[in-house]
Amino acid sequence: MSGQPIFILREGNQRTRGRDAQSNNIMAAKAVAEAVRTTLGPKGMDKMLVDSLGDVVITNDGATILKEMDIEHPAAKMIVEVAKTQDDEVGDGTTTAAVITGELLKKAEEMIEQDVHPTIIAAGYRMASVKAGEILKGLAKKVTIDNKEILTSISDTAMTGKGAEATKDVLSKIAVDAIVSIVDRDNGNTVEIENVKVEKKVGGRIDDSELIEGMILDKERVHANMPKKVEGAKIALLNSAIELKETEVDAEISITSPDQLQSFLDQEESMLRNLVTSITKSGANVVFCQKGIDDMAQHYLAKAGIFAVRRVKKSDMEKLV
Secondary structure, eight states: OTTOOOOOSOTTOOOOOHHHHHHHHHHHHHHHHHHHHTTOSTTOOOEEEEOTTOOEEEEOOHHHHHHHSOOOOHHHHHHHHHHHHHHHHTSSOHHHHHHHHHHHHHHHHHHHHTTOOHHHHHHHHHHHHHHHHHHHHHHOOOOOTTOHHHHHHHHHHHHTTSTTGGGHHHHHHHHHHHHHHTOBGGGTSBOOGGGOOOOOOSSSOGGGOOOOSSOOOOOOOSSTTSOSOOSSOOEEEESSOBSOOOOSSOOOOOOOSHHHHHHHHHHHHHHHHHHHHHHHHTTOSEEEESSOBOHHHHHHHHHTTOEEEOSOOHHHHHHHO
16 A cells, blocks of 8 residues: 555645745735726726626726626635625725735735745734724724714715716715614614615616605506595505405306396405405505505595505515504
8 A cells, every 4th residue: 555646636636735825826816906906096997897798897996896807716716705895894995905905915925935924924914903903093083973074075985986976976965865864863873774775767867866755666556547646645555465366276157147247247346345445444545555456446446546556565565664
């Protein structure tokens, strides 16, 4: 058995170790950082990205560029994760995060060449991170939700360099007003970003954007004779259809005369009228139905002056509760 080679990796795989592996990983990560470096700052340039299908994306947003790049190297992918985490946590500064990471790796490579052990470098960077945090806290200014001027300036900075920069004055104000309006003051000024919904409509300009303090449901009334506007609305939320239920088993109705057919239709109409009557008696003048509304029921709802929409999303229904 002595002298026989032992393989611990699948045939065709390559193993790199020591200084070569370190240099290879650092080089790949620096290459990714260099790709987004030129997009940083007021003189930053846009990048044109073309994917395998020929689709073109033009942007200078670091997170978007790194997401669109087809990166395979594992160390380079970590730079992408840095930018992604920055985007998820803060929403801005993705390019800066990638560039700083590249610079830290560049300095680490210089120290490695001076025979400084990687674990010592990592420990030093962790100590520097703590110190940097302390310095930043000393430089930071306290901002309250009532100081809209500073909040708007922060929003302006986040939009600078993005496609919306030309209209940042309008959009910054809308963004700040939207966030301030949903702040939970009783729970430590927390914000549930899901409570802000962006509804996009074709046509118009960015300047036409506006903030609606309420909810928007991209739905039309189910009947043309229903009111277009309702003030003092009393809303009924229904998670079941305003329709006749089908039988759970296959059934066949045998009709042998016109009178029987008319009687059957009258019974269906009566059942639908009773459903609408129960809604009317509740005092509701607006109905949001998660499922369908029968044509006959639509007629009776319109006759009663009730505004109704159907197929409302469950998530929208929950927000209305």
